[in-house]
Amino acid sequence: MSEWRANLHPARCAQCHAEYLVTPNAGAPLCPNCFGARLEPMPTLAHDIPPELFVPFSAADATLNANLTRWLREIPFRAPSLNERDLRARLTRVFLPMYLADTRVAGTWQAQLGFDYLVASSQERYNAGQWMTQRLNETRIRWEPRAGEISRAYENVDAPALEQHARIMSALGDAERRSSETSLQLPFDTTRAIPFSTDALKGALMRAAEMNPEAAWNFARAQVERRAAKDCTNAASAQHYEQFEMRVTYAEPRWTLLLLPMFVTSYLDDDGKWIPVRVNGQTGFVSGTQRASLKQARRWTIIIGALTLLVFLFTALVAFATLRVSGLAPFAGIFLVITFLLLLAAFVPMIVVWQFNRSPKK
Amino acid sequence: MNSAPLASTSLIPESFTRVESKLDGITVYAPPPRVEQIPQAQNFKCPNCGATTAFDPRAGSVTCTNCGSHYAIHAQRVGQNANQFEFTLDVVNSTPRGWGSTRRDLHCENCGATTSVAPTELATTCPFCGSNRVAARTAVPEAFQPRYIIPFKIERAECAARARAWLQRGWFYPRDLVNVAYSAQFTGIYLSFWTFHAVVNTQWRAQVGYERRENYFDVHDMKFKTRTVIDWRWEQGTIAVPFENQLDTATSHIPAPLLERLEPFDLDALVTYNPAYLAGWRAQTYEISLNDAWDAARARMREHARTQAFNQIDSKHVRNFSVNAAFDDEAWRLLLLPVFLTTYRYRDKIYQLVINGQTGKVAGDKPIAWLQVWLLVAALVVPGILVAGVGLIFARNGALFLAGGILVVLGALIAVAILQRVMKASAA
Numbered sequence: 001m002s003e004w005r006a007n008l009h010p011a012r013c014a015q016c017h018a019e020y021l022v023t024p025n026a027g028a029p030l031c032p033n034c035f036g037a038r039l040e041p042m043p044t045l046a047h048d049i050p051p052e053l054f055v056p057f058s059a060a061d062a063t064l065n066a067n068l069t070r071w072l073r074e075i076p077f078r079a080p081s082l083n084e085r086d087l088r089a090r091l092t093r094v095f096l097p098m099y100l101a102d103t104r105v106a107g108t109w110q111a112q113l114g115f116d117y118l119v120a121s122s123q124e125r126y127n128a129g130q131w132m133t134q135r136l137n138e139t140r141i142r143w144e145p146r147a148g149e150i151s152r153a154y155e156n157v158d159a160p161a162l163e164q165h166a167r168i169m170s171a172l173g174d175a176e177r178r179s180s181e182t183s184l185q186l187p188f189d190t191t192r193a194i195p196f197s198t199d200a201l202k203g204a205l206m207r208a209a210e211m212n213p214e215a216a217w218n219f220a221r222a223q224v225e226r227r228a229a230k231d232c233t234n235a236a237s238a239q240h241y242e243q244f245e246m247r248v249t250y251a252e253p254r255w256t257l258l259l260l261p262m263f264v265t266s267y268l269d270d271d272g273k274w275i276p277v278r279v280n281g282q283t284g285f286v287s288g289t290q291r292a293s294l295k296q297a298r299r300w301t302i303i304i305g306a307l308t309l310l311v312f313l314f315t316a317l318v319a320f321a322t323l324r325v326s327g328l329a330p331f332a333g334i335f336l337v338i339t340f341l342l343l344l345a346a347f348v349p350m351i352v353v354w355q356f357n358r359s360p361k362k
Numbered sequence: 363m364n365s366a367p368l369a370s371t372s373l374i375p376e377s378f379t380r381v382e383s384k385l386d387g388i389t390v391y392a393p394p395p396r397v398e399q400i401p402q403a404q405n406f407k408c409p410n411c412g413a414t415t416a417f418d419p420r421a422g423s424v425t426c427t428n429c430g431s432h433y434a435i436h437a438q439r440v441g442q443n444a445n446q447f448e449f450t451l452d453v454v455n456s457t458p459r460g461w462g463s464t465r466r467d468l469h470c471e472n473c474g475a476t477t478s479v480a481p482t483e484l485a486t487t488c489p490f491c492g493s494n495r496v497a498a499r500t501a502v503p504e505a506f507q508p509r510y511i512i513p514f515k516i517e518r519a520e521c522a523a524r525a526r527a528w529l530q531r532g533w534f535y536p537r538d539l540v541n542v543a544y545s546a547q548f549t550g551i552y553l554s555f556w557t558f559h560a561v562v563n564t565q566w567r568a569q570v571g572y573e574r575r576e577n578y579f580d581v582h583d584m585k586f587k588t589r590t591v592i593d594w595r596w597e598q599g600t601i602a603v604p605f606e607n608q609l610d611t612a613t614s615h616i617p618a619p620l621l622e623r624l625e626p627f628d629l630d631a632l633v634t635y636n637p638a639y640l641a642g643w644r645a646q647t648y649e650i651s652l653n654d655a656w657d658a659a660r661a662r663m664r665e666h667a668r669t670q671a672f673n674q675i676d677s678k679h680v681r682n683f684s685v686n687a688a689f690d691d692e693a694w695r696l697l698l699l700p701v702f703l704t705t706y707r708y709r710d711k712i713y714q715l716v717i718n719g720q721t722g723k724v725a726g727d728k729p730i731a732w733l734q735v736w737l738l739v740a741a742l743v744v745p746g747i748l749v750a751g752v753g754l755i756f757a758r759n760g761a762l763f764l765a766g767g768i769l770v771v772l773g774a775l776i777a778v779a780i781l782q783r784v785m786k787a788s789a790a
Contacts, residue, residue: 108373121447121692124664126685137451145393147374152387235385236392247373250765 004050007198010208011039019045019208023201032094032264035274044130049211050281053193054095054200054259059284064088064263069280071286077300077353079293082267087277090266093204095259096168097161099213100190101220102256103154107248109232111146114240117142146236150228150248157223158186159216161209161257171278172262188260188282195289196259206259213255221250248320292356297349312339366748404684409433416642417721419514424638437511437633442607444510444632446559446693449656473615477644478749508633511698513639513717514550521548521702521717528715528724532736532786536731542706548571550646550719552698553621554612556655557629559604559693563684566671567598599674603667612648612696616703616716617698623725624718627699631720635698645698652694660689728787737786739777746770 008021020039022029028038059234068084075082116139130178162168171186229244255287266274269291277288315335324327378391408415417435424433440593487600529539533625538714578586607629610658611621633639648655664687671685700719705712708729715726 026477108371110373110375119692120451122660122688122689124660124685124689126668126687127665128684131661140448146390147378148383148388148390149374150388152385214573231385232388232390235383235388236381236390237384247371247375317392 004054004198005048008201008206010042010045012042013037013039018234020068021045021201021206021208023203029092029205030266030274032092032276033207035266035276047207047212049097049209049212049255049257051097051196051206051257051259053100053256054196055190055193055261055282056200057093057261057263057281059263059279059281063284067284067286069264071277071288071290075290075292076356077292077294077296079267079269079291079296083295085354087265087267091272091279092264093281094262094264095201095204095206095263097207097209098165098258099154099159099161099209099216099220100256100258101157101159101213101217101224102252102254103150103157103220103224104251105224105228105246105248106151106251107149107246108147109150109228109244109246109248110145111194111229111232112243113146113233113236113238114141114143115237116140116239133156141240143240143242146232146238147236147287148232150232150246152228152231153252154224154227156190156256157220157227158190159213159220159223161211161216162207165212168262168278171287172280173283173287173358179332184225186260186339187285190258192282193258200259208256213253224250269281269293277362290356292353294350294353294357297353300349301346304349308339308342308346311342315339367370384580399426405457413644417513417639419517422513424641425455425520427642433638435636435638437636437639439590439633441630441632443509444558444629444695444697449692449694457495457712460617470689476649477646505753508552508554508635508645508696508698508768510695511552511639512627512629512631512700512720513633514643514700515631516549516700516717516722518702518703518721519549521704522546524717524722524724525704525715528726529728532728532787534731534735534780534787535728539728541707542677542708542755546704546706546715548702548704548717550643550702551702552640552643553616553701554646554648555697556610556612556650556652556659557695557697558605558650558656558659558663559691560660561690562603562605562667563688563690564667565598565670565688566600566668566674566683567596568675568683569681570597570675570677571681572677573679594679594681597675598660599671601667603663603670605663605666608659608663610650612645612647612650616714620714620716620725620727621701624701624716624723627718627720629697632697642676643700648696654693656692663689668698682782706772730784730787735780738780742773742777743770744773746773 005021007024009024011020011028012018012356013020013034013036015036016031016034018031018033019042020032022039028040031037031039031130042093065084065088068087072078072082072084072087118137119140121136121138123135123136124158160166169187225246228246228248229241232244233239261278263281265277265279267277269275270293275289275291277286279286315332315338318328318332318335322332373393375393379394381390381392383390388527406427407413407430408431410426410431411429413426413599415424415426415431415433417423418425418432421432423435425431445563477550522544525548526540526544529535529542554647571594573590574593575588576591577586577588579585609625609627611618613621664685667687672680672683702717702719704715706715707713711729713727713729715724717724746766749769750763752765753760753762753766
């Protein structure tokens with residue numbers, strides 16, 4: 001057993017095969033990835049890589065509550081388990097792994113680089129027999145070939161450690177500006193990462209890496225090329241690039257495992273299936289499949305239907321009474337209209353739920 | 363943790379040269395800068411005998427006036443595909459300067475024209491105004507390097523015959539005018555012209571009226587009548603008007619209408635500039651700046667575009683016509699085109715005569731022989747007056763008077779037509 005995780009136990013979901021490290025007192029929680037099975041202990045992890053950095057949970061409670069409330073408000077006829085109190089009670093802290101790669105690039109490059117330049121132009125307007133001239137400066141791009149040598153170090157290049165990395169990251173919100181400048185489109189501000197200690201995992205699960213660094217290298221290399229292309233463009237005082245090509249060696253590679261914070265909660269749908277809801281542990285952004293409850297809608301339809309039947313019976317009585325008291329005829333008419341409107345209203349919950357679930361929002 | 367290193371083979375083409383890099387750890391190589399083909403200063407001495415050489419239009423080469431040796435000129439025929447230049451903000455500063463050969467400028471103290479001549483030439487007469495008040499001066503420093511040229515095709519010796527034929531044409535010019543052609547000294551000169559290219563994307567909007575006939579009841583006349591009414595409605599349209607190779611003179615000492623009458627120049631004959639074409643000939647750098655010429659050309663283009671837009675309207679009733687004209691793909695060129703110039707003096711007045719050095723077309727000013735014109739007018743009108751007078755005074759004959767009157771009217775009509783033609787020729 002690796003020293004760094006002396007107090008943590010490997011566990012695995014029998015359904016989705018996601019691997020975790022759990023604290024000894026965590027019991028056998030539901031898999032926070034699929035919620036389809038409970039985590040089972042396992043002897044060792046497939047890729048036992050110690051984390052070096054982690055981004056701490058920093059989403060404020062108020063933000064979390066507000067985001068959950070806003071997310072819930074969008075769902076009509078919610079299932080009984082789909083309420084803020086239950087969602088918060090089921091919140092589980094999970095750390096997601098990803099790699100940061102440092103490497104030194106040495107070799108040659110070539111590209112078509114675009115240089116902005118200004119061209120004097122004009123726009124003329126003719127009105128009431130007179131011309132008016134408006135001078136304009138248009139920016140155009142001149143494309144020219146450039147090549148060169150590159151010998152630069154690139155640090156903290158993002159690479160995924162999970163097969164579902166891209167899908168999970170897109171679910172956790174829009175890319176943070178500071179992260180996206182140099183890396184994958186991450187919804188986390190990775191500059192706030194701090195050195196890892198096992199204390200960070202208290203009360204939390206840690207998802208284990210599914211990919212080893214060799215498998216993640218292709219993603220990292222694409223990031224390095226993108227950053228190198230930008231650097232070469234800047235070096236040549238250009239503003240745009242296309243057809244960028246590098247022929248380089250990647251030396252001194254160093255990998256760091258970074259943990260990203262995520263809350264996971266869930267609710268039961270009509271079929272008794274747990275639907276996961278993910279919350280960004282840094283920004284509080286909420287995402288998950290929003291499903292309206294057909295059962296709830298049916299209950300409301302039955303209630304309104306019963307009310308319709310009562311009003312209809314009352315209308316019938318009033319109608320019979322008009323045989324004796326002719327002055328009641330207008331009331332009978334009014335009740336008949338109310339009966340008709342209630343009958344229409346009885347179908348509304350079913351239609352709303354059907355329409356909402358046709359295109360469930362994530 | 364490790365990664366698979368990649369083999370490194372250089373991607374830098376051998377022809378590329380190193381340029382400045384703004385970042386440490388990255389070097390930048392660029393294609394070698396395109397060297398402008400500005401030939402070194404040349405004196406055009408014959409390598410054979412040392413005598414002065416000159417460009418020979420007939421041979422299309424530089425020819426020694428002493429020993430007759432020919433030297434080919436290396437220039438590429440580019441025609442209308444000659445490069446055009448954008449109106450970049452820095453183009454004026456970066457455009458190469460000078461003539462690329464040892465020449466000197468002669469400044470006319472009478473009309474202000476500046477002419478570039480070979481250093482050995484003792485020019486004493488201004489080709490533009492015929493003045494002898496000409497002084498040598500340093501070359502205009504900011505002159506653009508001419509990039510393209512149409513070499514002379516017409517020889518100087520042909521000019522007198524062409525001028526004679528042109529001076530003889532037309533009966534209302536002095537009969538002895540043809541004699542000046544024998545003494546006229548023709549100066550072959552390359553004049554600077556700008557050409558402009560642009561597409562004017564024009565959007566127009568106007569209220570267009572359409573006539574409609576309608577019946578109405580006139581309460582005064584108590585009957586139905588028909589009248590024409592105009593229905594107005596807003597209409598709009600777009601039109602892209604392209605302009606290609608719009609020639610604009612860059613000299614201010616020959617009236618632009620006169621040079622326009624020399625057109626067309628066959629721009630398919632454009633070749634890359636080589637100073638050898640100027641050997642033995644004069645050349646004038648531009649006097650009208652690129653900006654001034656472009657302003658004038660743009661005004662002309664937008665007017666043309668406005669007319670084209672207006673012609674899209676299918677009605678004679680138009681009001682509140684407005685146009686937005688956006689210029690696109692603007693480009694320019696500086697050309698040297700061959701022209702023979704002369705001035706001649708007739709009855710103490712100086713006239714200009716120009717000949718297209720490529721096509722031989724002649725244009726110029728000619729004095730009008732007004733005595734001849736008025737005698738003709740009199741000859742046309744007086745007979746009718748005489749006939750009418752005889753009919754009225756002596757014969758008391760109404761028919762003769764009427765015939766005289768008709769003759770007067772006919773004569774007057776012909777005379778007016780002739781006078782109009784003469785006035786037009788005089789104005790030109």
